Amino acid sequence: MYGLPRIIEDHRLTEQYRFPRSRKRRIRKKWARRSENHRASSKAYLLPDGTVVCHPTLAVRLRMEALKTVDPWVRDGCKPRVCVSG
Secondary structure, eight states: OTTOOOEEEOTTOEEEOOOOSOOOHHHHHHHHHOGGGEEEOOOOEEOTTSOEEEOHHHHHHHHHHHHHHSOHHHHTTSOOOOOOOO
16 A cells, blocks of 8 residues: 555564573473563565565564655645645
């Protein structure tokens, strides 16, 4: 729409950043299930049709950046421009 990329938010796009010291599979599996060991992924995936899939926190930043690059007339909601003729 108006040159903006279509952004799909997926809250499941997280990455595990804390890992146990133990290398046993049973313990690693337990840690992988705990939400406090995960954080929002900083990766965005571009699909062939131009759609971007990312975590909601990253989607907010992407939308703000996309709005900065769009024509101000489109960005402000297509308000009619006032033309003053002499």
